[in-house]
Every structure is written in C-alpha cells, then in structure tokens.
Amino acid sequence: MQYSFIEPPWRPRKGYLIMAADTTAARSIVKMKVDEDKIKTLSPHLLMAYSGEPGKSLSLKDPRDTVQFAEYVERNIRLYQIRNLYPLRPAAAASWIRRALADSIRSRKPYVVNLLLGGYDTATHEPHLYWVDYLGTMTEVPFAAHGYGAYFALSLLDRYHNPEATLEEGLETLKRCLDEVSKRLVVSPSKYKVKIVDKDGVREIEL
Amino acid sequence: MSIMDQNGGSVIAMVGKECVAIASDLRMGNQALGISSNFQRIFPVTDRIFLGMPGLATDVTTLHERLRFRLNMYTIKEEREIAPETFAHLVSSTLYEHRFGPYFIEPVMAGISKTPTGKYKPFIAATDLIGCLNFAKDFVVAGTASSKLYGVAEGLWEPDLEPEDLFETISQTLMNAVDRDAFSGWGCIVHVITKDKVITRTLKGRMD
Amino acid sequence: MARRYDSRTTIFSPEGRLYQIEYAMEAISHAGTVLGVLAKDGVVLAAEKKVTGKLLDLSSAKEGGYGGSGEKIYLLNSNVIGGVAGLTADANSLVNYARTAAQRHLLAYNEDIPVELLAQRLCDMKQGYTQFGGLRPFGVSLLYAGYDPHYQFQLYHSDPSGNYSGWKATCIGANNGTAQSLLKQEYKDDISVKDAIGLVLRTMSKTMDSTTLSSEKLEFAVLTLDPETKQPRAKIYRPAEIDALLASEGLTKKDDDAEMKTA
Numbered sequence: 001m002q003y004s005f006i007e008p009p010w011r012p013r014k015g016y017l018i019m020a021a022d023t024t025a026a027r028s029i030v031k032m033k034v035d036e037d038k039i040k041t042l043s044p045h046l047l048m049a050y051s052g053e054p055g056k057s058l059s060l061k062d063p064r065d066t067v068q069f070a071e072y073v074e075r076n077i078r079l080y081q082i083r084n085l086y087p088l089r090p091a092a093a094a095s096w097i098r099r100a101l102a103d104s105i106r107s108r109k110p111y112v113v114n115l116l117l118g119g120y121d122t123a124t125h126e127p128h129l130y131w132v133d134y135l136g137t138m139t140e141v142p143f144a145a146h147g148y149g150a151y152f153a154l155s156l157l158d159r160y161h162n163p164e165a166t167l168e169e170g171l172e173t174l175k176r177c178l179d180e181v182s183k184r185l186v187v188s189p190s191k192y193k194v195k196i197v198d199k200d201g202v203r204e205i206e207l
Numbered sequence: 208m209s210i211m212d213q214n215g216g217s218v219i220a221m222v223g224k225e226c227v228a229i230a231s232d233l234r235m236g237n238q239a240l241g242i243s244s245n246f247q248r249i250f251p252v253t254d255r256i257f258l259g260m261p262g263l264a265t266d267v268t269t270l271h272e273r274l275r276f277r278l279n280m281y282t283i284k285e286e287r288e289i290a291p292e293t294f295a296h297l298v299s300s301t302l303y304e305h306r307f308g309p310y311f312i313e314p315v316m317a318g319i320s321k322t323p324t325g326k327y328k329p330f331i332a333a334t335d336l337i338g339c340l341n342f343a344k345d346f347v348v349a350g351t352a353s354s355k356l357y358g359v360a361e362g363l364w365e366p367d368l369e370p371e372d373l374f375e376t377i378s379q380t381l382m383n384a385v386d387r388d389a390f391s392g393w394g395c396i397v398h399v400i401t402k403d404k405v406i407t408r409t410l411k412g413r414m415d
Numbered sequence: 416m417a418r419r420y421d422s423r424t425t426i427f428s429p430e431g432r433l434y435q436i437e438y439a440m441e442a443i444s445h446a447g448t449v450l451g452v453l454a455k456d457g458v459v460l461a462a463e464k465k466v467t468g469k470l471l472d473l474s475s476a477k478e479g480g481y482g483g484s485g486e487k488i489y490l491l492n493s494n495v496i497g498g499v500a501g502l503t504a505d506a507n508s509l510v511n512y513a514r515t516a517a518q519r520h521l522l523a524y525n526e527d528i529p530v531e532l533l534a535q536r537l538c539d540m541k542q543g544y545t546q547f548g549g550l551r552p553f554g555v556s557l558l559y560a561g562y563d564p565h566y567q568f569q570l571y572h573s574d575p576s577g578n579y580s581g582w583k584a585t586c587i588g589a590n591n592g593t594a595q596s597l598l599k600q601e602y603k604d605d606i607s608v609k610d611a612i613g614l615v616l617r618t619m620s621k622t623m624d625s626t627t628l629s630s631e632k633l634e635f636a637v638l639t640l641d642p643e644t645k646q647p648r649a650k651i652y653r654p655a656e657i658d659a660l661l662a663s664e665g666l667t668k669k670d671d672d673a674e675m676k677t678a
Contacts, residue, residue, distance in 0.1 A: 084529070088524065089526065091525065092524040092525060096523055098268065099522075102265050102268070123565070124564075131242055133237065133265075135263070135264075135265040137214065137235070137237075137264040137265045138264075138268060139243040139246050139264070140243075141243050141245075154240075272522050273522070275522075276518045276519075280514065280518055283514055286480030286481055
C-alpha cells in the first residue's frame with residue numbers, strides 16, 4: 001500500500017561513514033574563528049555537517065542562520081529520543097530535517113543552510129549519507145560535498161570513491177580531496193575536523 | 208534561469224496496446240553541477256499507476272509525500288485502489304490548492320484502468336504546475352528536455368504498440384532527447400505497465 | 416452517593432474515583448470479545464461479532480476491500496491492525512484518528528509509525544476526554560497488533576482512561592477474565608504464529624456464548640513479515656477464509672451436521 005524510495009544499489013558496504021568540515025567561521029572576507037566545529041552529533045549514530053549557501057549575498061542570509069537551524073534540529077532530534085527512548089533512524093531524521101527546510105523556504109524568512117547528513121542505521125547495520133540543500137532538496141548518495149570545495153572534491157570522488165574501501169583507504173581518499181582543495185581553491189581553509197560514524201557510534205579523529 | 212530548471216530532469220509517458228509506459232532520467236543537479244545519478248522522480252501509486260514528477264527536486268519530495276498521505280487515506284477508507292482518472296484529479300486539485308504559490312512540478316502520470324466490460328484501457332495524463340489537466344491519447348512529456356522529447360516522440364511513436372515495442376520506442380525517445388539536454392540524463396528508468404505486470408528497467412546513459 | 420459525582424467526567428468522587436471512566440470500562444466488558452496473542456514471528460487477533468443475522472449485508476466483506484466486516488478489526492496502517500471493543504460509533508472515530516495519525520507520522524518522517532507511538536497518539540486523545548470540557552470519554556478499548564524495526568512484533572492494549580500497556584497475550588470485552596486465565600495457562604514464550612492461531616481460536620471457542628464457531632460470529636487477522644520483502648504484511652481474513660481456517664483447526668461442529676443428515 002505504501003511505497004518508499006527505491007534502494008540505491010551502491011550503498012557503502014564496509015559499514016562506516018566519514019565526514020569532514022573545515023573549521024573557519026568567516027564574515028565576508030574576514031576569518032573570525034578558526035576552531036569552529038561545523039559537524040553536530042545529533043544522536044549516537046547520526047552526524048550533521050552544515051554550512052551556508054556560497055555566493056549568496058549576506059543581505060539575503062543571516063550569518064547566524066546555520067547555527068540557529070543546526071541547534072533547532074539538534075534539540076528536536078534529542079526530544080524525540082527522550083520521548084521514545086530510542087533515537088530516530090537516519091532516514092527518518094533526514095526526512096524530518098528536509099521537511100523543516102522545505103517548509104522554511106516558503107516562509108517569510110527562510111533558513112539558508114546546506115547540510116550533509118550521515119548516519120549508521122543500527123536496525124539494518126548500514127551507513128547512509130544524504131545531500132540536503134537549503135531548498136529542501138534531498139538525495140541519498142555514496143559521496144557528497146557542499147561549498148566551493150565541492151567542485152574539486154566531487155571530481156576526485158567520481159574517480160577514487162570505492163564502496164568496498166576499508167576505513168584506512170577511505171581516509172586516504174578524503175585526504176586527496178582536502179589536499180586538492182588546498183592546492184586549487186583561492187580561499188582554501190587551513191584546518192578540518194574529521195568525524196566517523198559506524199556501529200560503535202560517533203568518534204572524531206585527526207588526519 | 209527558471210526555477211523549473213534548477214535541478215533538471217525529464218519525464219515522458221506513452222500509450223500502447225493495452226499497456227502504457229512511463230520513463231524518466233535519473234539526474235538531479237544543482238544547476239550545472241550534477242549531484243545524484245540515482246534520483247527517483249517516478250513513484251508507484253498503485254500496482255497499475257505511476258506518477259512522474261519533473262521540476263524542482265524539493266517539491267518532488269514534498270509533493271510525493273503529500274500525495275501519498277491523501278492517497279493512503281483514500282485507499283484505506285474506500286477499501287479499494289484509486290482509478291487513474293480519479294488520481295489525475297487528485298493531483299490536479301492538490302496542485303491548484305497552491306494556485307498562488309505553486310509547487311514547481313509538472314506531473315506526468317500513466318496507468319491502466321479496467322472498464323466495466325472487463326477490458327483494459329490505457330491512461331496517460333499530464334498537468335502544468337497549477338494542475339491544468341491534459342489527457343493525451345498518444346504521449347505526454349515534461350521537464351527540461353520537453354521540447355526535445357516532443358520532437359523525437361512525434362517521429363517515433365505509433366499507435367497500438369505491444370509492450371516490448373513500446374519499451375523500445377519510449378527508451379529511444381527519452382535517451383536521444385536527454386542527450387541533447389544539459390540538465391537531463393545520467394541514466395534512465397523505464398516502467399511498462401501491462402494488464403498483469405509491470406516491467407521496470409534501468410538504462411545506462413552518457414555520464415556527461 | 417455515586418450519583419453526585421458521575422454526571423461529569425472531570426470531577427473526582429470523594430474516594431478519588433472518576434465514575435464515568437469506570438462506567439465506560441464496564442460498557443466495554445459487555446462488548447464483543449477481542450483477543451490478541453503475540454508470537455515470535457507475528458501477531459494474531461480474533462474478535463467476536465455481535466451484529467449478526469441473515470439480513471445483514473456482508474457483500475463488502477466477501478469481495479473487494481481488505482477483508483473484515485468492519486465491526487471489530489480494522490487496518491490502522493500497513494504495519495498495524497486494530498481490534499476494538501466498546502461503542503462502535505466511538506471506535507469508528509478513533510480508527511479514523513489512528514489512520515490519520517499514522518499518515519501524519521509517515522509524512523513527517525517517511526517511515527511507518529512505530530506501534531507504541533501510535534498507541535500513545537490515541538491515548539493522548541483518550542486521556543484528554545477524561546479531563547477537559549464536560550465531554551464523555553471514548554467507550555472503547557483497543558488492541559494494537561503491529562510491527563516496527565525497533566521492537567519487532569508488538570501487542571498493546573489501551574482503555575478509555577488513556578492507559579496503555581504491552582502484552583504477550585491479552586483479551587478485552589466480554590469474558591475477558593476467563594480468556595486471560597486460559598491464555599495465562601496455555602501461553603508459551605517463543606510461540607509460533609501457527610500455534611498462536613490455534614491458541615487464539617481455542618480460547619475464543621471457550622469464551623464465546625455460541626456453541627459453534629463460524630465466520631458469522633468471528634473476525635480474524637494475522638500480522639506477519641513478508642518472507643521476500645521483510646515488510647509487515649497485515650492479513651484480515653474473509654468469511655470464507657475464516658471458515659476454512661476453523662475447519663483445518665478442527666473447530667467446526669462437523670459432527671452435528673453429519674448426525675442431522677443421517678437422522
């Protein structure tokens with residue numbers, strides 16, 4: 001009677017998900033902060049990286065939008081877990097967050113936030129990754145990126161992403177992407193936070 | 208740049224002999240940057256009806272979820288599956304509810320209905336983004352490649368095609384049209400609905 | 416004494432009781448029995464129909480639809496079957512509310528509603544009617560037989576006060592005490608659906624007034640997992656299927672018919 005999305009055939013099979021985000025908080029051309037954590041842990045097995053829409057003029061977006069929205073999401077996901085004792089599964093959390101953005105875009109003052117949602121589903125023992133933009137567009141993908149670095153990172157991942165890669169190999173590929181961004185992007189960030197989610201939950205690592 | 212072209216994507220539906228086909232590409236992009244090569248914009252509605260939604264991707268998801276709500280309530284209360292004609296009007300009225308702030312979607316639907324005499328009648332329809340219905344007898348197209356799809360379909364379609372011939376016709380039409388469109392492509396999915404089964408095939412396409 | 420405190424639901428009696436709710440529960444204990452058993456690979460629900468007779472139009476139960484005669488057992492969502500005991504009109508309103516609540520969850524989270532959450536949604540509403548505005552509480556108890564990936568198969572019961580609880584096997588309606596003690600004796604942990612069906616039918620045959628068990632007085636449903644898709648599959652039996660099931664379980668009075676013929 002009810003139908004959901006058709007399962008993509010290429011989901012990473014090694015059971016982990018890596019997420020990385022730079023740590024600079026900038027206002028216009030000025031770096032205001034160099035140790036900002038832009039990856040929130042929404043639940044024991046769910047990560048959310050967030051950023052603003054590049055190229056949009058500041059008058060269109062409140063610079064606090066991203067953090068405001070991230071905290072709104074964080075607390076609602078936490079509330080669900082407190083009420084129901086178990087956390088939302090990654091797909092359900094992603095759908096809820098997407099709807100929040102889709103409703104927001106048609107409101108008087110929309111949030112301008114782009115997201116990557118990565119989680120490990122403890123019911124099916126599979127990792128999931130969702131690309132979400134400020135319009136509420138959502139799609140499940142094997143790899144994803146937002147921001148100016150995305151043009152370089154996606155091209156490298158098209159070539160080097162391997163669903164069968166071990167965690168070490170996965171981190172090697174991530175390094176290639178970050179190195180390429182440092183090499184080619186005019187305003188390249190200096191530091192990244194890297195987080196992993198797998199069956200044991202979320203952990204942060206140093207590259 | 209129109210908001211209808213933000214994510215790209217195209218859908219086509221064709222009528223055959225006691226069968227219909229509906230097909231779309233699988234690309235979802237952010238303007239010229241491709242994001243996903245596995246974006247499903249055709250959804251099963253019943254065992255015999257499919258709905259394709261080219262247009263703004265956020266609205267594809269939202270509208271799919273909203274229609275699913277109304278459809279599931281219809282099915283569970285009526286205790287029967289919806290007829291294609293009824294479903295077309297459900298889609299139309301849902302879109303017209305948002306007449307002055309529309310969902311940026313131009314839905315295409317395909318299905319077969321059973322007539323009182325026990326025969327199977329193919330059904331296709333499309334609407335514009337505010338729900339104006341177009342019941343065609345041959346084919347309907349929508350999406351960023353619609354102008355190209357019209358041209359190719361006009362040349363390839365003929366009446367009373369059997370399921371396998373209809374599959375070939377719709378596949379060739381879609382693949383050749385999306386190759387001329389920068390915002391559509393990255394593989395295709397085709398559903399052929401016959402009176403006793405649905406044949407679903409994914410097609411590999413150019414990845415540029 | 417009770418007279419002074421039972422006309423409005425929102426008022427406690429000096430002994431700290433809410434009489435209207437107790438009366439609602441009393442009404443339910445005269446309603447058609449609904450019985451549920453949780454098995455390791457499914458949940459079984461059976462119910463006794465009270466509205467019967469040869470003039471009753473049952474054509475919708477025999478063909479079309481999803482089975483069931485629409486008196487006791489309803490599909491609430493693709494993963495939950497509900498059995499109701501009490502005022503049928505109140506039940507219809509609750510069933511409609513449950514279906515809408517399930518669809519609202521699907522809309523918000525793109526997943527089937529977890530069974531306990533659906534029970535909670537209904538109980539929130541039922542509780543409201545015990546506290547606010549001079550309204551009458553719902554005269555309905557429900558059994559929820561459902562599946563979700565968090566706790567697999569589950570069986571819940573909710574009453575007019577808005578209380579709910581999870582069960583391995585339980586019964587509401589007329590003779591629920593008898594049925595529950597029978598279930599307590601016979602229930603075994605990790606019982607299979609097949610055995611649960613037998614247990615349910617045997618218990619029903621002992622608690623129902625009528626001597627013979629047939630589709631005329633019985634509604635029956637099973638929730639299992641589809642072996643291929645691993646998705647929950649709710650099956651509400653049609654009259655013919657119930658009679659076939661009763662025959663295969665040896666619970667129809669075939670002997671009587673045979674005697675009649677020879678006589």
